[in-house]
Amino acid sequence: MKEELMRAWERLSVAEEAEERLCCQLGELEAEAVSQAREYRARIMELMEQLSGAEKLLRSATSSFSSTMSQ
Secondary structure, eight states: OHHHHHHHHHHHHHHHHHHHHHHHHHHHHHHHHHHHHHHHHHHHHHHHHHHHHHHHHHHHHHHHHHHHHHO
């Protein structure tokens, strides 16, 4: 009986250590995911600014072309 309790205690100890390692890994993965999300958001904002600039340039060019053609 005592041996069974000792084996059960050892298994519990191993399981607790594994849980701690998994929690640590999960925390690291969460931090990495947050970092990547911030980077992706910054890149999206940058691309939106570029698209906005391109749209303005296109409108300006179209407007200039229309003015030239109407003269």
